[in-house]
Amino acid sequence: MTGQTTGGIAGDTTDRAAGAADGPADAGPLLSVRDLSVEFDTRHGPVRAVRGVDLALRSGQCLAVVGESGSGKSVTARTLVGLAGRNATVRAAELGFEGADLRRNGEQQWRRLRGARIGFVLQDALSSLDPLRRVGDEIAEPLAVHGLLNRRERTARVVDLLTDVGVPEAALRARQYPHELSGGLRQRALIASAIAAGPPLLIADEPTTALDATVQAQVLDLLAARRDDGAAVLLISHDLTVVGRMADHIAVMYAGLVVEEGPAERLLNRPSHPYTVDLLAAAPSFDRAARPSRRTAGLVLAPPADGPGCPYSTRCALADSRCRAELPPLLPLPRKGPPPVDGAETGGTVRCWHAGEIPAGATRDDGAVAEAAPGPSPSEGQAEPLIDARELVKRFRSPDRTWRHAVDGVSFRLRPGEALGVVGESGSGKTTLAHLVTGMLAPDEGTVRLDGEAWSEATERERRPRRSRVQTVQQNPLESFDPRFSVERIVGEALGRPGRRAAAAERRRITELLHRVGLDGSVLQRRGAELSGGQRQRVAIARALAPEPEVIVCDEPVSALDVSVQAQILDLFASLRGDLGVALLFISHDLGVIREVCDRVLVMKDGKVVEEGDVARVFDAPRHPYTQALLAALTRTAALAGSSRAYVPARVALPGEPSGTELL
Amino acid sequence: MTAVTDTGSSGVAPSVAVPHRSGAARRVLRPGLLLASAYLLLVVLAAIHPDLFAAHPNATDPVNALQGPSGHHVFGTDQLGRDTFARVVHGARTSVAVGLGATALAFGVGAVWGLLASLGGRVLDELLMRIADIFLAMPGTLMALLVVAVLGPSGRNIAIAIAVSLSPGFARVTRVQTLVVKEAGYVRAATSLGVRRRSVIMRHVVPNVLPPLFVLATMNIGSCMIVGSSLSFLGLGPQPPSPEWGSMLSQAREYLQADWSLAVFPGIAITLTVICIGVVGREIQVRFEGRRP
């Protein structure tokens, strides 16, 4: 399959890549980065996004970059294609690709690389397509830019590419405009565009966040096939399952630094840096409904340290005065402690004064931690439904002039304190359903009632006073921020005090909200475009919390968050439900997250609800073939990871629990 | 050392310290902004109190007509021996009033007009846009004639007349921009926050619609000053001999062969004013948008 994809387009690429794959020891790395740092100049002083990153990647290999949200992963990736940004200052001791020194690149050399030699999937799938051009033209652009294929061939190729990335009705989709596509479709279009010219290096920044398990598996297969064909893949992901499945090597970033690096198996199973340990521990597991919990309301992650010391020292249980005073260098992993279980699990570097003290192959915690109640599970009929959606139908017109049902007869009820999950195929109408519930779209048929009163049928004027009761976290948070607004104003507006500068009281409240979602004051004055993907998502969540709503409609609220932050956010949702009786309509592709957060779940396909019921029931005993397929795909991914890469998300306990959290 | 290229993408520097770029850029910008503000201040002063700078704009001295700039007459004299400098200074009031007044009025009326059309439902939209078409189709001078016929000739009415003929242009631009902006995610987001419609419009729609209007306004100020003069010529405004930049400029045409300075100084006055308003306006706009200058 991948052979077709690249064959004939960049033959020499494949050859060279294959050669590299044959003798990885002889050939130098395809990509080598040493001491890369990136600084942004903002109106409120410089932001040091990347502070000395080292990376190396060989053809035919996959390097995964994981790390804290906002740790500089995306910035690093953008820098590798020379697009750090207008206000960025980039420095590096070495920046080599295919033997050439990228530091000397002029705009022209960069251009020759981009798209042709380096394919790049940006994190912002939802706003990365030109809204005024057809999707097909966008996908074909690398081919056009680099003069590959003529116009007619390109059109045919676009359909192939879209099919490869799992887009049904590819020809039709190619003729649509981005705003007519669902998030997952846009993301796949973006991937198709990045691989169109068969580049020997593919950088994929969170490429599967908006994809359901089945499609995700398909896309990962595609990436794996590209890798097996000799292309190098730089994968940025917070999804450790994905990382575990794909990566040969993993680099862990924290606060602009690579804190640990090494072969995937070793790193996943025997993490050496306290942050890595924490990260792995926080991973949600589909198998277990609840993660080992720090589910205590008000517990949030401390921000990285500002000073000269180790940035993780603020959270680290092992931190001592040296950690706080002096930044540890990146050193080869000491071979202390008990010998590895198998020889492969060695190697790598770590940036920690205490690296040797971490017990290798730390204790696996097999569900020893008490399972926290998944929020109050209100029994049917006990409370009046807060949201009552009946037979909702929404149609859109497609380019072939036919009407298509995005939502087709969906009904559900949501009671106070309840969490209803919505899972389903990408493009199955989840976002549309969310829009119908929040009243941003009017249903073509059916009604939504809020607390017994007309909602979808009410006029906007009638809805407005009740708007604060229903809040939403949109799938594309960036789009939902006024480009002129700072974070302070964005959140401030939701407080009903939209002044340019908030009054002290408001500002305190805003800061508090941001803290709850794990952001510190440094983002207050930044605009949406200056935030990392995960930061945006959390700002959107903070905004949704601001008016103290009764219902929150969350459309992929944690898709861009690394697992540790994700855990914090999920805890937050749980406490909202438990303490305040907030109801959640929770859309996610991550079945683990759904399982953790929700009581009940709707499974959607083609606009219809194909299965509905208690989370446990549906996930443990799926009835509908689609649900079964979905779960099978998940299991397959996990199994793959488990077998070939020997990774099962592990719970690692550090000496001196509670691990890595501090009370704020 | 090109850590940053103009194309918006960033090159990569070797491990060498890179000077702060925007700091430098800011330093480059400052004097321009200062000069522009200073000039505008002078113009405003001249408009309020011209006698501060020069007196007797209408004192004729036919014997010394059309003298080029000299120590005695810094800007030279015109066809009747009047001091060009005094006339330029005294011309500021009418010119600025007409240029700024008409533009501001057209801006305001046009923006409201366009907003109403794009936000007020289909019937209103059709109605308002057809009216705009009719207005646009009427030759500007005819329009002005009508307005002045109704209101009587005066500087203020010139401004109104020009504004009337300009506002449909503003209305159309506003309308289209609004149509795009009102579908933007952030507008929906604000709506779903329960922000009042008026606040959504004032906070999100209007500010995002404004920038092209600002540009349109800046560029209109100059043309208003000129149009104002041709209306004066038609007898629809301040009459000669009261000085006014636009008519000074058009009168100078007759003396092209004899004395260039006659056209040069009022011309410079107009252009400088427009450019300075452009510079200061842009700064304000950028601040307002929270963008990097």
Next chain:
Amino acid sequence: MLPGDPARLIAGSGTLNSASPQVLRLINHQYGFDRPLIDQYGHFLGQLAHGRFGTSYQLNQPVTKVILDQLWATVTVAVGAAVLGFVLALVLALTTAGRPKARAVSSAIELLLVSTPSFWVGILLLSLFSFRLHLFPVLGNEGVQSLVLPWVTMALPIGGALALVMREGVERALDEPFVLTVRARGATQRRVLLRHVLRHALLPVLTLSGWVLGQLLGGVVVVEAVFARAGIGQITLTAVDGRDFPVVTGVVMLAATTFVVINTAVDLLDRVVDPRLRAVAR
């Protein structure tokens, strides 16, 4: 209509009074000025509805013929100038967008162009290129040679204005997230600008076409006078000078029709340029 006795206006343009009373009476009758005003107006509308604009008082020819005879000359000037102005704006806006220094210089020049009366531009161009350098002739409506200077004269202010608006749009679009992806595909700056960003900047520019048309109408009057060209502008001047109402009306109707046609076209084009506008229920 302007005050004053129409017949007198038609007959008298020489000195104070020169037409004899019989002539005045005849004119009054021929143009129906002796009938009640309401009658006259009704008649006029009736004629208009039938596409008859009547006969020029001055030229003794049907207004339609008078206008049609001159239309082509004016259209070539106006359309050429509009195209040139647009191209000029494109070049200025695209080459200077996002470069603070170039933009500052360029927008100063554009503002200068916009605020310079076109008669000045025309005269300066003529003096330099025709009188001094003998590159282009003053006389003669024929050939591209004689069109160059009029085109440039009219195009400069239009180009300046459009450039200002277009650059603003380009800069805003360059800030949008999708531009990063486009660059990541290896698109050249030119491609980014022409294929992607330009379209975003086109919307406000398109909306300005009504303004451009107004500029053109005003411009032809000046340009035709300065460059001694025949055309609608000259007819209009003569007609306005001589109170030739049927011709004035004809010209106004022509302008109005053009405005309506162009604005309608622009409304449609808007939706071609921005597919998101199609979704907006209109």
Next chain:
Amino acid sequence: TSGSSGGSGAAGSGGGTPVTGGTLTYAVNQTQPTLDPAVSPADVTGIVGLAIFDSLVAQTGPTTFKPWLAERWEISPDGKTYTFHLRSGVTFQDGTPFNAAAVKKTLDHVVDPATKSQYAGSLISAYKRSTVVDDATVKVELSRPFTPFLQALSTPYLGIQSPKALALPVSRYKPVGTGPFSFVSWAQQKNIVLVRNPHYTTPSPGAKHTGPAHLDRINIDLITEDTTRYGALTSHQVQAIGSVPPIDVKPLKAAGLQLLRYQAPGANWNVYFNVSRGVTKDVRVRQAVQAAVDMPTLVKSVYFGQYEAAKNSISPNTGYYDTAAESSLQGYDPAKANRLLDEAGWTGRNSQGYRTKDGKELAIEWPYTPAGQRNGRDTLAEGLQAQAKKVGINLKRPSVAVGTYVSDIQKGTYDMLDYSFVRADPDILRLVWGSDQLVSKGGENASYANSPQLDAWLKEASTTEDAAVAERDYAKAQAYVLKNAYLIPGYIEQTTIGASDKLHGVGFTPQSFPNFYDAWLAK
């Protein structure tokens, strides 16, 4: 006593022998509604008409006429019947023979209401009928004695047209005469093309040569913009231009080009007081205004010394111009102006420094219509305003639309008015001052002069056959209006033509039209 120049005031250094051939491109600043000289009043019609048409008689001096197409003529004793004996063997450019019928047809055409003549008709308002006596004799009857008749006939507006051409429908009108050039084409708003008439036999009495004209072709191009027209000449794209702005005269000469000029006859550009109404009814006020302004200096300054300040109401080129009358004009004397105003009771002053009487400001309304303000007159007026202000007079210049202007004039609701009236006949004085010529009655008397004494002199002068009587009467009239301050004399209108140094032999008719019959272009 008559002013300068008679016949065709030849201009252009006539050096060398005429060369035959070449195309003259002459740029004018004025267009015309139609080529028919019987209809259009435009100057350019006169110029074109002069090339295409010959007239019955030729004016050779302010008051002298010579035969042209008419060999001779008789005037009946009552002055009401003119009998013209025509030349024979003359043909029109279209081959039609020239005869009495053609003359009758032309004159009838001029006065036919259907022609809608805007000027020519008014020149012969006394015309009653023509009778063809025989092929070579035509008798013209007038409704009243009318001495300006011959002068009128001598203008190109009454050039004799081919009856065949006149018989065509109006829409297909082509000017066809017996003149030295025949009409080829006319592009409205653009140009008129004429070619030499090879069969030309009837040059006017003042002509320098006989037979066909020297030039092959004349293009009369329309260039309305002064600067462009001037530039077209200096860059040799045209050989001659009309209406050279005074400011361009010096550079034009400096560029080695010729300036041909001819002072127009008739009423100068003057500022007339409305003598029968408002504050200007008071002669002291009128005299005060006269004394307050320094017209000669202003004229010199505004027109760069190119226009001559007038010292009389009419131009020296007009018949019976009286130099002695010039002394009746008082000069610039602000002190006297102040004294006169004090005497007249305008002793108060208001906040703006204008004089008042019984709380009323001394304001003088001088309306204008922008379209009429060519040629620096607005500047001149601004100068007058400034000077008047110095003695406390508020010269107000409301700008009004043409329509309002015309009706204002007819109602006489103004205090001052400015205009000029070119006419090569002393009868102009009667047209301007005669009480039977009030503008309200369709005449040209815009100052509403209504003096029985003036009327008597002017009437006698226009009807008498005795030149001495006429001279005496006209002189008295000229002095009277100056002494009584009926007007402020302005400047003498002139035709100014800029021409290439290659152009020779251009003449001027007494009406100040350029005549290209004798013109030739050096190689």
